[in-house]
Amino acid sequence: MKKTADFSPHILAVTGFSDIAEAHMFIGLAQRGCKISIISEPGAKFNEAFAAAGMDVIPLKIKGRFDRAARTRIRALCIEKKIQLVHAMNNRAVANALAATRGLKVRFIAYRGIEGNDSYWDPLSWQTYLHPRVDRVICVADAIRRFLVGLSLLGYRQPASKFITIYKGHDLAWYNQPRTDLTEFGIPQEAFVIGSVANDRPRKGIPLLVEAFNQLSALPQAHLVLVGSMESPALQQQITASPVAERIHYLGQRQDAPSLMSACDVYVLPAIKREGLPKTVIEAMAYGRVPVVTASGGSPELIEEGISGLIVPPGDVHALSQSLLKLASMSANEREQMGLAAQQRLVKCFHTQDTVTKTRQVYQELLAL
Numbered sequence: 001m002k003k004t005a006d007f008s009p010h011i012l013a014v015t016g017f018s019d020i021a022e023a024h025m026f027i028g029l030a031q032r033g034c035k036i037s038i039i040s041e042p043g044a045k046f047n048e049a050f051a052a053a054g055m056d057v058i059p060l061k062i063k064g065r066f067d068r069a070a071r072t073r074i075r076a077l078c079i080e081k082k083i084q085l086v087h088a089m090n091n092r093a094v095a096n097a098l099a100a101t102r103g104l105k106v107r108f109i110a111y112r113g114i115e116g117n118d119s120y121w122d123p124l125s126w127q128t129y130l131h132p133r134v135d136r137v138i139c140v141a142d143a144i145r146r147f148l149v150g151l152s153l154l155g156y157r158q159p160a161s162k163f164i165t166i167y168k169g170h171d172l173a174w175y176n177q178p179r180t181d182l183t184e185f186g187i188p189q190e191a192f193v194i195g196s197v198a199n200d201r202p203r204k205g206i207p208l209l210v211e212a213f214n215q216l217s218a219l220p221q222a223h224l225v226l227v228g229s230m231e232s233p234a235l236q237q238q239i240t241a242s243p244v245a246e247r248i249h250y251l252g253q254r255q256d257a258p259s260l261m262s263a264c265d266v267y268v269l270p271a272i273k274r275e276g277l278p279k280t281v282i283e284a285m286a287y288g289r290v291p292v293v294t295a296s297g298g299s300p301e302l303i304e305e306g307i308s309g310l311i312v313p314p315g316d317v318h319a320l321s322q323s324l325l326k327l328a329s330m331s332a333n334e335r336e337q338m339g340l341a342a343q344q345r346l347v348k349c350f351h352t353q354d355t356v357t358k359t360r361q362v363y364q365e366l367l368a369l
Contacts, residue, residue, distance in 0.1 A: 012083040013038040014093035018046050021168040027053045028356035065095040074100035094128045107366040113140045113276040115297040120153035137163045140277045141298025169355035175286035179263040185249050191223045192328045195264030197257045197280045200230040205270035215321035217244050226250045227257045262287035271296040272314045288339040308342040
């Protein structure tokens with residue numbers, strides 16, 4: 001194996017619309033000596049930043065798991081650029097890049113960011129994360145790794161070493177938007193404000209949060225701020241019928257969601273199942289807000305119970321309402337201290353430089369085989 005200082009492999013990253021953590025991981029890897037060509041959606045937010053970091057940006061829209069044109073382009077790139085390792089970041093990227101590299105001598109890494117939906121009985125799983133040519137699956141949380149390691153068929157399991165956990169790291173410097181003044185939405189300055197950002201999918205559990213908030217009717221200072229696409233008639237009817245409907249503020253889709261949540265006292269993600277390492281929770285922690293999460297996917301890995309946030313069982317409305325009552329009964333200073341602990345936990349345990357270092361180590365290990 002080459003010395004660390006001389007390690008400069010040629011990587012093909014296959015992605016789509018990278019979020020900030022993913023983008024900075026690849027930029028960091030480029031700055032640490034990896035030669036990276038990156039397939040990204042045309043016009044994607046970080047394409048210019050990739051180019052500025054010295055990466056070769058290939059704008060390409062991958063139109064599905066079976067995109068013949070994308071496969072042809074990926075294969076040609078691997079041959080032309082003498083790619084040593086492919087790092088694919090989503091289902092479409094994994095499926096097409098695997099097909100494109102058949103017969104080529106390249107190492108292959110797949111990223112898995114959500115729990116569930118994989119099975120030995122599912123042919124699509126064999127075309128992605130269970131495919132024998134996938135050398136490593138980088139899981140964004142231990143919960144995802146445990147799920148994949150636990151899959152079996154008639155006693156057969158894939159090697160546990162194939163699945164590893166590397167958290168998507170962040171940097172507090174990315175989160176510097178000013179807090180929104182919530183009084184413009186009719187929320188008193190002295191209110192105890194609970195915030196949540198999500199789209200109204202059943203697994204996100206927003207109706208459970210509304211139900212839990214209803215149990216806080218004896219706290220007139222409590223307000224709930226909901227941001228995201230939540231136009232389903234059932235949810236809107238539930239909000240309208242709430243005994244505290246005047247204190248539930250549905251703001252719809254917003255570009256300033258982080259600023260809104262940074263103005264809340266508490267951030268809640270009431271997910272029922274299939275979470276990864278939720279970006280909205282991380283954003284709230286970065287702004288020093290107290291997170292309340294369910295024991296779903298990687299959410300409980302983000303915080304230390306009672307120190308940097310609270311964890312409740314998925315689907316347990318009573319436990320959720322009790323956790324909110326507990327936080328409402330705290331002084332503002334106590335909540336501030338818990339929020340600062342959440343912020344510092346991001347710095348210590350979920351920093352982008354750790355992600356870069358650990359990912360680079362995986363590259364080294366695979367290319368030394």
